Amino acid sequence: MSRAAHAALAIIFLSGLWLVAAPFALRFQPPHAGWSGATRLDVAVGGALAVAGFTGLLAALAGRVREMYADADREAGSCDTSEL
Amino acid sequence: MTRYLSGLAVCALGACAGGWLIVTTVVLRGTPTNAALVSLGTGAGVALASAVGVACWSALWRRRLRRDGVLGVRPGPLTSRQARRNRRALRRDLRQVALANGGGAARRPAARGHPRPDRAAGNPGARAQGARAQGARGRAAQGPAGPATASGDASAGGQPPPAAVPAPRARPAVETVPTDLMPARRPLPGRPGAAAPSPAPSPAPSPAARLRELRSVLEPLVTTGPLTVLPGRAGQLAGAGHARSGQAGSGQAGSGQSVAGPAEAVLAEAVLAEAVLADAVLAEAEEAW
Numbered sequence: 063m064s065r066a067a068h069a070a071l072a073i074i075f076l077s078g079l080w081l082v083a084a085p086f087a088l089r090f091q092p093p094h095a096g097w098s099g100a101t102r103l104d105v106a107v108g109g110a111l112a113v114a115g116f117t118g119l120l121a122a123l124a125g126r127v128r129e130m131y132a133d134a135d136r137e138a139g140s141c142d143t144s145e146l
Numbered sequence: 147m148t149r150y151l152s153g154l155a156v157c158a159l160g161a162c163a164g165g166w167l168i169v170t171t172v173v174l175r176g177t178p179t180n181a182a183l184v185s186l187g188t189g190a191g192v193a194l195a196s197a198v199g200v201a202c203w204s205a206l207w208r209r210r211l212r213r214d215g216v217l218g219v220r221p222g223p224l225t226s227r228q229a230r231r232n233r234r235a236l237r238r239d240l241r242q243v244a245l246a247n248g249g250g251a252a253r254r255p256a257a258r259g260h261p262r263p264d265r266a267a268g269n270p271g272a273r274a275q276g277a278r279a280q281g282a283r284g285r286a287a288q289g290p291a292g293p294a295t296a297s298g299d300a301s302a303g304g305q306p307p308p309a310a311v312p313a314p315r316a317r318p319a320v321e322t323v324p325t326d327l328m329p330a331r332r333p334l335p336g337r338p339g340a341a342a343p344s345p346a347p348s349p350a351p352s353p354a355a356r357l358r359e360l361r362s363v364l365e366p367l368v369t370t371g372p373l374t375v376l377p378g379r380a381g382q383l384a385g386a387g388h389a390r391s392g393q394a395g396s397g398q399a400g401s402g403q404s405v406a407g408p409a410e411a412v413l414a415e416a417v418l419a420e421a422v423l424a425d426a427v428l429a430e431a432e433e434a435w
Contacts, residue, residue, distance in 0.1 A: 063202055063209075067153055070199025074160040077192045081167075084188070090181040100181045103170060107163050111192065118156030125149020 068122060075115025081108025150207035157199035164193030237427050244434030360421040 085091040085101040097105070167189025171182045211217040224232075 063206055067199055067202035067206055070160075070195045070202060071153060071156055073195040074156060074192060074199070077160075077188055077195070081185075081188055084184050085181060088180065088184060090179075090184075098181075100179075100185065103167075104181070104185055107167060111160060111163050114156045114159045118152050121152035121156075122149050125152070129149075 068119070071115055071118045071122060073115075074111055075119060078108045078110070078112030078115055081105070081111065084108075147207075150203055150210070153203040154200060154207070157196045157203060160192050160196035161200065164189040164191070164196055168193065233423065233427075240427055240431045244431050248434040357417075360417055363421045363424050364417070 081104045085098075085104055086093075091097060091101045167185050171178075171186040171189065208217060212219065
């Protein structure tokens, strides 16, 4: 379940990257011409998705690390209490 | 919590973005071009992944809240299969505890050369009577026998009835029904009346008291809450249970009441079988202890 959730975030991030790069990679947008409406839309939506996905991944990772720290502190506290 | 919130927020944003890509491609753009198809495919994929992510993050968050005790465990409607599984797990746990405590004392009566006639008969009523008689046999080993004799279930399965078997344990009054798993069992050593044998046979309890006792036995086993039986139906159900057990036990006391209907009789039989099954399990654990 947790892996699936993180995978969804990663897919969102990668999809954003793909949306930004797709018009140029697939040659829908000529190199030295003004951006078309479709290109502007794809880049805007893709950029937003990429930023959000990256932020979400970082937040999820940070939360997981914080939980691990909290668990380790709790275990250490219980060990100290049992030793006393 | 920020972890789950951020995951949910990002997935929701992804769903919105995917939906926006789909809408702009399908609705706002007239002729489908290759760029439109790419946007449509990407938007559909993003929306799908976002939906999966929302479901996963919400499930993770709920699990975390339940583990922390914020969300209570809601006992949903329990299927009969789940109830059977719970009973089996309970029986297994009790057996393991009994084995850990007393070694081989937790052997089932069937393993000691006493085949269960009720299992052979396959009749729930007979099974109920058989389990009741097993409990009586277990109590007979504790002290002198009571005046009553065993019912005819053993003879129904080809087993001769034991020589002196005390009467089925006296049903406690309504107000004295304990709420734990062992209502009115033999007294523990060290308590007053520990050396006393099985209690003297008391007059037949009222149907309402009988139903309450069944509830007190069943409710800890099945977590669906109390049985929703109207007070007016209690007498019918208990009477039907009496009638069924009287048929199976070939002349048990209390078989004079009439069965109101086949469905009620089946329900009462199921209630009685449940209670007696739990009774047998607890008797085994008691023997082991």
